[in-house]
Amino acid sequence: MKKILIANRGEIASRIIETCQKMQIETIAIYSDADQDLPYVKAADYSFRIGEAPVAKSYLLADDILDLAVREGADAIHPGYGFLSENSEFVKKTEQRGLVFIGPPSSVIEKMGDKVTARKTMQEAGIPVVPGSGFAIGTVDEAAVIAERIGYPVMLKASGGGGGIGMQLLESREDLEKVFVSAKTRAKAYFGNDEVFLEKYISESRHIEVQIFGDDHGHAVHLFERECSVQRRNQKVIEEAPSPSISEETRRNICGAAVKAALHVGYRNAGTVEFIMDEKEQFYFLEMNTRLQVEHRVTEMITSLDLVKWQILAADGKVLPLSQSEIRKLGHALEFRIYAEDPVRFIPSPGKLNAFTYPEHADFVLDRTYEEGNQITPFYDPLIAKAVVYGENRDKALEKASEVFENVRIEGVKSNVPLFSKIVKDDVFKSGQYNTSYLQQSKIVG
Template identity: 50%
Template structure:
C-alpha cells in the first residue's frame, strides 16, 4: 500500500480524496494555485506545494509541475480527482515514465474512450447498443446532410473530443445544419483542440442513465448499479439519484449488463462511468465512458455502502477488487444536489464574490464541499459550492430529506441556485420520477418565477435584514437602541435602493414593533433615489417578522 499520495486537484474532490486517504493511514500532498492559498484542501493535507498562477492553465493543468511536486515530496501515486488532468492520457503516460502510479485507468483506455467516435465504434464491436449515427473521418457538409436525412431529424452534433456540453448542437431542420456544424466544430477546436464532429439521432424525451463500474485491469468488472442524471442545465447535471426511478426490470438488466460489457471490452481498471440514453421504451444507447471518478459518485456509495475512492487506491496499489458482484447489494435510494454559485434566471450564468454567509445542512445530509464562509468564488474554476447528498429507505423518503436539507441551506454574498434546486425537488413531475433531459425546458414556467415574485423575494430579504436589526434590541421605545431611521412620533423608516438582475427598485422599509412594511417602487426615478420622493407606481407588502423567517426557509 502507498505511504503517500499527491492529489492533483482542488476543492471538494481534493478534500474527498484526502479524507479517505487519511482513513487508510496514507499521507497526502496538496497542490495549489495563487487563488487557492489557504484553501480548505490545502489545510486538510499533510503537505502542500504551490504550482502556479490562478488560472488552471497556469497551475492545475501543467503536468510537469505536478510531477515535480510528487517527486519532491516523495509521493508514490497521484490521484487526479475529476476535471483538469483526470482524463489526460499524456499525463498518465508521463507518470508511468516517472515511476509514479496513476490512480486511474491506463493511458490506452483513456485514449480509446476520449474520442466519442472511436468509443462508439469500439462499443458497437463489443455488442453494446449505440445511438444511430455517423462518426466517420469525412466531415463534409454533404456527408452530414445525407446522414441526417438517413437517421431523421432532430439530430445531435457532438465534438468527438468534447465534454461538459461543449461542442454540442441540436438541429431540427435541414436548413440549420450547415451553421450548426460550423459552430460545433469551432467550439470543439477552441475547447478541445479537435474540430471533428459526429452526428447521432436526437432522442426527444430521453433520460440520461449511467452505470458505475469498477475493474481490476485484468478483465474483472463489477457494477454499483445505475444512476439517473436526467435533470440538467446546459447539458450539465444538477440533480442525480440512484437507483434510476421507474426503469422496467428488463431495461435495467440490459443497462447494467451493457455497462459491464463496456468495461470488459477495454480491460478497464479503476472507477469508470458508462453513460447511456434511455428512450423511455425498451432501448438504451451508449453515449460515452468517463474514465474517472464522477462528480455524482456519492449516490452510488450511499446505496451500496462502499467507498469508491478507497477502491481506487487499493486497486491502483495492486490489490484485487475488494468485493465480488454478489457482495455489492443495493440499499434504499439516494439523491445529490449540486449547489452552484450561479444565477438560474440569467441562463445559469456563474456568480463570483465572497461567501459572506454559508450555512450548509450538515445535520440533514452528507455535505461534500471545498469552500468555507468568508472564502471567495472566483472566475477561474467551476463555481460549485457544495454537493448535498441524502439517503432514505426509498425514493419518497430520500426526496423528502433532500427538500428538508435544501430548506436549511443558507448562502449570502452571491447568487446561487439553492432556491431553484428546492423548486426542482418539490415539482410534482420530479416527485413522480417523470424526468428527462428536457425537464427544465418542459417546466420552464414553473421553475422560473416571474418578475413580481422576484421583487417579492427582494422585499422579503430586506425585511429579514431589518427584522434582524430590530430583534437585536429589546427596547422598541428607545430611539437610541433601535435601527437607523428613527423619526419622532412616527415609525422608524429606512430607504434602500436595490439593483438586481438588471432591474432597479426603491424600497421604503417602515419598522413597527412586530412587523415590517415595505413599499416597493420598481420604476423609481433617479430623482426619487436622490431626494427620497415618490418615484412612480408602488406596491406595499406588510409582513410579521415570523412570516419573513418562514419565507426564507
C-alpha cells in the same frame, strides 16, 4: 501507497483526502493563487502553490505537477475529475516518472476519449449505440447528407468532447450550416481536436449511467445505475441512485451491458458507462467516463462502499474487494450540485461567499469546495458544494432533501438552492417520471 499527490482542487480534493486519512496515507495538495484559502488546502498533509489562477497556468501544468510529486516523494497521482484526469499523455508521463496513476490505463483513456472510436468499440462489443455518422465529418456538405439520412433533429458533437460540452441540437440543414464551422473551431479550442460527428437526437430521453470497476486480474463489476436526467445546458444538476422508474429487467440489462463494455476494453479502476434511454426503455451507449464521477457519492450512499478506497486498492494491484454477487444496494440517495449561479438564467455568479450555513443530519453529506469568507472566482466551475441525502426509500430521501434546503443559507452570491427547494416538491420530479427536458419544460424555473 504511503503518499498521494492530488492533481485537482476543491471538493473532490477534499473527498480524496478524507479517504486517504482513513487509510493512513499522506496527501499532497496543489493550489493556484485563486485557491490558496480553500478548505482542501488546509486539510492536506502538504500543500504547494502550482501556479496562477487560469487552469493553463496551474492545474494543467502536467510536468510541473509531476516534478513536484517526485520531489516530495509521492507514490501515486490521483487526478480526481476534469483537468488531467482523462489525459492519456499525462498517464504515460506519470508512469514514466515511476509513479502510479490512480485510474485506467492510458490506452483505455485514449480509446474512450475519442467519441468516434468509442462508438466503434462499443459496437464491436455488441453494445447498442445511437444511430449516427460513426466517423468524423470533414465538411458541411458531407454532414448535410448524413443528417438527411439519419433524420432531423440531430446532435452535432465534438469527438473529443464530454460532460455536455461541444454539443449542439440541430433542427434543420439551415441550423447545421450556421454552426458547423464554428463547432469545429470550438472543438479544437476546447479539446485540441476539431473532429465532429452526428447522432440522432432522441427526444424525451433519459440519461442513465452505470458505475463500473475493474482490476488487473480480469474482474469487472457494476455498482448499479444512477439517474442523471435533470440537466441544464446538457450538464447534470441532480443525480440519484437507483433510477426511480426504470424496470428491474432494464436495470439488469443496462448494468450487464456496462460490465460487458468494461471487460471488452480491459477496464481498470473506476469508470462510468453513460447511456441515453428512450420512452420504451431502449438504451444506447453515449460515452464512457474514464475517471471518478462528480456524483459518485450517491453510489457510495446506497452501497455503503468507499469508491476512492476501491480506486487506490485497484491502482495498487489488488483484487476488487467484492464480487458482483456480494455488492448490495439499499435505500435511495440524491445529489444536488449547488452552484454559484442565477437559478433562472443559469449564469455564473462569482463573488465572496459571505455566508454559508447548512444543517447537520445523519443522512446528509455536504462536499464543499468553498466555505464562508472564500472568494468564488470566475476561473473554474462555480460548484459551491454537493449536497447528498439518503433515505430508506425515495420518498424519505425527498423529505430530507426538502428539509435540508429549507435550512441552507447562502449570501454574497446567487445560488440554485431556491430552484432545488422547488424541484423536491414538484409533482413531476416526485413521480420519478421525468426526462432530460425536465428543466426546460418545467414551470418551476422562473
